[in-house]
């Protein structure tokens with residue numbers, strides 16, 4: 001299995017794990033580790049651990065009952081009614097290693113050492129240290145603020161979107177708002193809106209019934225399609241960089257796979273939205289606010 005890779009060389013590409021990436025991580029690790037016994041758990045360096053009771057030592061000797069996903073969170077259930085709730089944030093990965101982390105590994109936020117020598121590691125690349133972990137009693141999990149505030153799952157069976165998105169906010173912001181619908185981030189939102197042929201800046205409250213139905217169908221299809229792709233192309237050990245099957249996001253300047261028009265990008269806050277002007281905005285190229293400010 002994979003050896004040490006120092007933080008400086010980590011090939012992190014800035015893709016934040018979203019529903020498909022977290023789901024494939026949970027599926028593969030669940031299949032591999034269900035029933036494994038935990039030897040010890042450590043949270044080295046800058047402490048990503050946000051809880052202190054029960055202590056991590058409570059996991060010693062416990063067995064892994066399941067590894068699963070809720071929204072963009074990973075959940076590790078252990079016997080003894082204990083649950084680790086983890087959020088990878090923008091640059092984290094949960095990966096399984098044959099060997100234990102060396103003392104110079106600065107990317108690890110949580111080490112779950114298993115009987116037999118393997119180690120499950122929550123690693124974080126990049127300069128920000130934002131990934132977090134909570135150890136909770138199983139009964140407290142659903143009441144934890146992080147899960148209690150989540151909207152319904154975007155996949156596999158989201159509720160009808162007309163009501164859910166009925167707000168005067170742009171679709172790209174609504175779909176990424178975890179309190180509205182859970183699991184979608186800045187990569188997959190571009191793919192979903194392109195698939196549904198809707199402008200990222202159309203307001204949720206302006207969706208008609210047919211558009212809302214189409215958007216729901218694309219949400220299920222795009223996220224499910226990504227998962228099918230990962231199921232066929234990814235196995236353990238999970239790579240640092242998953243092969244995201246994106247067609248639109250980060251493809252600005254290239255021809256639209258549907259109509260051949262050149263995909264455009266618009267900067268919004270600190271990120272970039274890609275879209276097809278022909279398929280999504282009636283030919284209009286959306287104003288790049290940063291650029292228009294410079295030209296004024």
Ligand SMILES: [Zn+2]
Nearest residue numbers: 256259276279
């Ligand atoms: Zn197009």
